[in-house]
Amino acid sequence: MASKRVAVIGASGYGGLQTLRLLHDHPDLSVTFLGGERSSGKRWSELTPFLPLPGDPVVQNPDPDAIAAAADFAVLSLPNGLAAQLVPAxxxxxxxxxxxSADYRYRSLQTWKEVYSSEALALNRGDEDLCAEAVYGLPEWEERRIRSARLVAAPGCFPTASLLGLLPLLKQGLIEPSGIVIDAKTGTSGGGRAAKEHLLLAEASEAIAPYGVVGHRHTSEIEQIASQVAGQPIQLQFTPHLVPMVRGLLATVYCRLRDPGLTADDCSTLIRTAYRDAPCVEVLPVGTYPSTKWVRQTNRALIGVQADTRTGQLIVMGAIDNLVKGQAGQGVQCLNLMAGLAATTGLPLLPFYP
Amino acid sequence: MASKRVAVIGASGYGGLQTLRLLHDHPDLSVTFLGGERSSGKRWSELTPFLPLPGDPVVQNPDPDAIAAAADFAVLSLPNGLAAQLVPAxxxxxxxxxxxSADYRYRSLQTWKEVYSSEALALNRGDEDLCAEAVYGLPEWEERRIRSARLVAAPGCFPTASLLGLLPLLKQGLIEPSGIVIDAKTGTSGGGRAAKEHLLLAEASEAIAPYGVVGHRHTSEIEQIASQVAGQPIQLQFTPHLVPMVRGLLATVYCRLRDPGLTADDCSTLIRTAYRDAPCVEVLPVGTYPSTKWVRQTNRALIGVQADTRTGQLIVMGAIDNLVKGQAGQGVQCLNLMAGLAATTGLPLLPFYP
Amino acid sequence: MASKRVAVIGASGYGGLQTLRLLHDHPDLSVTFLGGERSSGKRWSELTPFLPLPGDPVVQNPDPDAIAAAADFAVLSLPNGLAAQLVPAxxxxxxxxxxxSADYRYRSLQTWKEVYSSEALALNRGDEDLCAEAVYGLPEWEERRIRSARLVAAPGCFPTASLLGLLPLLKQGLIEPSGIVIDAKTGTSGGGRAAKEHLLLAEASEAIAPYGVVGHRHTSEIEQIASQVAGQPIQLQFTPHLVPMVRGLLATVYCRLRDPGLTADDCSTLIRTAYRDAPCVEVLPVGTYPSTKWVRQTNRALIGVQADTRTGQLIVMGAIDNLVKGQAGQGVQCLNLMAGLAATTGLPLLPFYP
Amino acid sequence: MASKRVAVIGASGYGGLQTLRLLHDHPDLSVTFLGGERSSGKRWSELTPFLPLPGDPVVQNPDPDAIAAAADFAVLSLPNGLAAQLVPAxxxxxxxxxxxSADYRYRSLQTWKEVYSSEALALNRGDEDLCAEAVYGLPEWEERRIRSARLVAAPGCFPTASLLGLLPLLKQGLIEPSGIVIDAKTGTSGGGRAAKEHLLLAEASEAIAPYGVVGHRHTSEIEQIASQVAGQPIQLQFTPHLVPMVRGLLATVYCRLRDPGLTADDCSTLIRTAYRDAPCVEVLPVGTYPSTKWVRQTNRALIGVQADTRTGQLIVMGAIDNLVKGQAGQGVQCLNLMAGLAATTGLPLLPFYP
Known part of the structure; x- marks a missing residue:
């Protein structure tokens, strides 16, 4: 089979870099267009001497006609609000x-505008139809629709780690829909490559701190999908924390069992069954808890489960690499499905430990 | 005033090292006996070239008579179960x-035996009376009793960070006593100085993972004190996580407001009022969240508060240095009170940032 | 072509883990025997839940007959002195x-005994012939001999990073053979997986320190190979430092140009030419300096060169991943040559950045 | 004695923060003016909630008249080139x-202009006289002149760690003045608090790399002082490396003994003697090598010495905290001398380990 042609737009941020690195090893997808605004006109090797690409391409202005001439698919790794400027064309x-980006993660443009109102360009959008059409790119839950989609919105990193454990429980009605608490922890690469004081090593090292307590944007994204799968509106508590490490994201989810007689093994079995055909999700034995190090630089999500018979609470832990299963890897997983390939084609699933 | 004489037993672990370092700068307390079993007979400078002590003392066998001859007070930094071998004498x-250690943190010896049953020596203890007599060394809540105590059990690091925020709320009945979730994060020095594979930099760096999910020993310690202050039995969820940093501990506590009309400012004011006379506790303005870096190498606890009007949940965040306010600094704070000194004498309260 | 069968002995240390991880993705080599003494009899998944191997093999006692029945090749990742117990059989x-290990890196058993005299078992060896026969497994310099070797001694991590830059210069006589200084820096995984106090995150983090100053074992290994290539005895200064990171090794080599008229570009060109056919070595443009992050989890060595026209000194910098090109990856590179494969078969060459 | 009044200008960078933190605990110096351009008009607690200052001062525009009205001394922590705009007034x-800053570290303005030509404002300066008058603020070598100085230029961090070990050897003529190699390693806080991509945790963590190879600005500063003390022009090799840690700086210095019969103990004794009256410098026993962790957040410099009898080389290792003895602490040490106080007044000398 001839290789499918892929354009990567926004190539020098972490999302773009990961996408290029993953596609470099991909047997059936080739990067045929490298786009970026700020770095337009520069040779790739000048920008990124440590990641040589075949032919050392020049970064091009992301002109829709040029992209369409060169590629069948495009992966956009742009700031929120910017993707929507390019997608319709x-x-x-x-x-x-x-x-x-987050531009098409909400079925309602109005919701997106409320959540992302602070972004430049946020207010000019009028593409309600594309918001409605876009498929939420969580392949374990939307595989069929992703296969035929024109537009896939890859989920946020926190939603991915949080939802993979929660959704089977919500779908089967095993847990109370209210009172869910998600305490999440992410490495600093989640904040992107643009220089910000609080992400300096000198500031972020030897420190852990919460941020965006109550009202972080990913709250609404998680609630949208959780509500949809549960079949009822869900409001939950989501608190992210910044951890002094480069990559990795852990979501520790607390919820109440509807039937306190259920054991951790029961819940673990249910989740494992839900992901029977999902090669990127693995449920650990009860008593083994996921470390982000076990999924570093892989597209795998690890899920751990434990229950407290005293309190009736279930603790569901989800670990991913925020830049792979939480971003670019999930994007390639979607691309694979759109291109008629197996979901894991070209995707690393095992870590290089330590 | 003549300096009070202090023995430090177990001097080469992190608890002992911190105690010695803090007492080195103390204006009114002097270390007059340095005890340790494994390092007995060695000169301090051989063991710890980087922390010269005046007179370069020799580490001595912790013989009760020798300790009593040399010191008015003793700080014990020994493995669980070992302290109880020495305290009665x-x-x-x-x-x-x-x-x-944890040996005298429970009012009931029976409870201690259940929680710490895996420790060697755990079963031989019969000092119920001392368990009952010992004062829980959280100076912000037991100052009066600590002042006159013969035996103070310094709290665990997780209980300290969790309880300081929770107790005023429980005492005033502002939150529901059930459904409390404590998601805690600690640096690796909390695991002590003895070499363990999972605490190697190569293993613990670039990783975050939960451990002791459901049933961690500090759960019962937190519940004991919370129940006592609330005046009713409290069972809660406590989950610790290992963070790739040396020092620092953050507890993110989730609880439900009894009156959903209460705001974060209301709760913040209540907690601030409770600690009006507590120089080691500071409540941050609502919207500012504590970083462990802000308390690094200090005896200060920072508390942040936020409320979610949608869900009625209150989030209380407590940050401490696990080896200072979470261990040795709190021990010295207790010692200050026992010696009739101001609580903060000789204790650092401001960090060297970054 | 049928897959070659490989035994991996000493599977749970970092060397073994990396070898298994690399061979997992290898198209032409399969692990058919998993050996280890301490973990003998255990299922792999119990030992290493995060790195599932096909068929979840049981770790076996490293019995020579069993190994020979199962495998054509063996990779030994054992403590120094132990490999020599197994190799002859x-x-x-x-x-x-x-x-x-270091057991066969010296052409003279006597030298090995002097350097490794502190190892248990060091004195009983009598296999001078195997020491003489063994090929030093630096594929860029011994490719032809490695292809037909029965026994290959993979180089140490420090020698690899130091020698790759130095050898072309010595061979061409561009630098003075005396006065060479190698200042090397390694991540803590170089110290292995066994728990040691100084490798704890709490000890090694937020710290850089030299160790083994004058007389570190790798000095003699570097000198042996450098002397051989230079055609004259070379004595040099080698100082390793421990860096607070998991993986990565940088050697900064200082030497004097024989002809002060030579430029960095001249030297860079000479080194680049020497490695024209070496796919795992890349020489950076003058002015670009190698970061260990650029080779993380790859089998690539990056070399940077700069010259000081004032002092006549040349600075040659070599960066590798200490566990891949510095250990297991180099082992697999040798295995590839021994099996008649291309040197880079199955080996990662590009990093996942950041 | 009444407290001396000190102005701190440039208060929100790391140099300013450290100075404020050190002066907070100082018994005889008080901060009476807080100056900054960008943060002018803001309350200190808004800028730095984690470091409360007495009275919560407002940051003021650094107007010379206002400074002179409020303070006897000023510590300037400004970008290179900016200090010289303020100092004459x-x-x-x-x-x-x-x-x-570096503005007055060179006796010749011309040299400064050559080295710092890239700085904005570099070319307008004409204060040759002040360059000639300024005293190089290395108190162990210039104590007498600092005491009476009007203007002290605190040394760079790399020069401090490099020179303290080198100078006694050069002064006594124990080492060859040519061929000296300084391989230095610094934590990322040395790069300042302004956000730069390469100092992000995601970029700088899990990485070590050289930078400024040949021609780094501190080379000329080191050479100026080394030449002065040696009484002959010295040209040396200086290579800095960026280490993934917040604080700490290690200089590993390689030099050739003039008399190969000299031992490490001889050299160690000579250096120790040179610093007999220097309370901030400690020479370690031969065989013990300094870790930056041992001086973290202290104003102490640790020096280690080792010799190689084979090669005739001496290795001198100097460890400091780059922000304390390498910057603000050294500044306060100078201030102490200028104010007629003991050199170490108010300065921490022992670390909180780990």
Missing amino acids: LLTRGVRVVDL | LLTRGVRVVDL | LLTRGVRVVDL | LLTRGVRVVDL
């Missing part, structure tokens, strides 16, 4: 899109 | 003791 | 060996 | 100055 030209 | 000889 | 049985 | 008004 790409779809019109027949380019199928995986967007790593 | 010290008290008999008139030495007042601050114990950094 | 394996060679006799027709198993070709890559040894990751 | 302060001196004229009778304010004695410790400048933490």
